[in-house]
Amino acid sequence: MSRLRALAGLVVLALTGTLLTPSAAAAAAPLRVSITCDPATGVVTTAATGNLLAPGTPTAVVVEFQRRGGTRVTATTSTTLAPLPQPFTVKATTTSSGDITATGYTGAFDPAATLYYREQLVVTFRNATSGVTYATREATCDQDRRTTVTLTCDPAAGTVTAAFSGVDGRAGSANGAGRPARLGYHTARTVQQRKSDPSFRTEQFWPYWNVERALTQAADGTWTDPGYVFTPSYTNPYLYAEEVTVGIYDAYGAVVGWGTAKCTLIDGSVPAAA
Structure with a gap:
């Protein structure tokens, strides 16, 4: 039985191509998907590109672009975007190096009337x-005209200060949908102790907020949220940088605001000011 299973596995690999190994992926562009929500035109575009398979014979691939959900908030409404009834399917062929490129579905929203727009994408190969x-792979686009997120690095004081605020909080539906009620933030910190050392990024596992x-x-x-003030305890690091992501939720648990900010407190590669 074990021999039959092994042979069956070999047949599948021969028919479907060989999945990329970490060593083969080292020099290849990573596989990424993207969704762009243009704040000026309201056009939504989706795409996929990067390395899918190990180098070899070009392989025919079906790429499925699926809208997983989202939210749209205007002055008087909050609408949940439903998943697409069927995924938008594209046929593509990998190159001899295993790379793939595919263009997915397009959509639109009214940028003038929309205070917050979020659309979530999942792509299956x-x-x-x-x-x-x-x-x-998954990706999300957010266009937020209500939320402000700032992160300030002060080298003289040795501190990182975050501040979060918002406007138009009464916008949305009369039942409270779309109106900010709760905030969560997630920090990611990158540290490199010496120039010859590797850098390390520390953060909470998603989808958990700090x-x-x-x-x-x-x-x-x-x-206005008090944010936070953080003083790193590292002694004379070569590099210290911080990034914060903020999510805003209404009373029903829907995401109705999103923002990110980052700053660098110490960067040894930049000469000190005279």
Whole structure:
């Protein structure tokens, strides 16, 4: 039985192509998918590109672009974007180096009337003959006209200060959908102790936030969160950089705001000012 299973595995590999190994991927462009929500035109575009398989015979691949969900908030409504009834399917062929490029679906939203727009994308890559799944990737676009996220690195004080605020908090549906009610933030810190050392990035595993707390709006719909002040404890690192991602939720748990910011506190590659 074990011999039959081994032979069956060899047949599948021969039919579907060989999945990329870490060593083969080292010099290849990583497989990425993207979704872009243009704030000026309201056009939504999706695409996929990068290395899918190890170098070898070009392989026919079916690429499935699926809208997983999303949110749109206007002055008077909050709408949940439903998944597409069927994925948008594209047929593509890998190059001899195993790379693939595919263009997915397009969409649109009204940028003038939209205060917040979020669309989530999942892309699945399958062998066109056998249907075997090679890989799945996800991406999200956010266009937020309400939320402000700032991160300030002060080398003299040795501190990193984050501040979060918002406007138009009364926008959305009359039942409270679309109105900011809760905030979560996620930090990622990159440290390199010496020039000859590798750098390390530390962060919470997604989808967990470092901190979550309720928001209180003023009568005019503005809100301010205290953010945080952080003083790194590393002694004279060569590099210290920080990034923060902020998610805003309404009372029903829908994402209705999003923002990111980053700054570098210490960078040994930059000469000190005279």
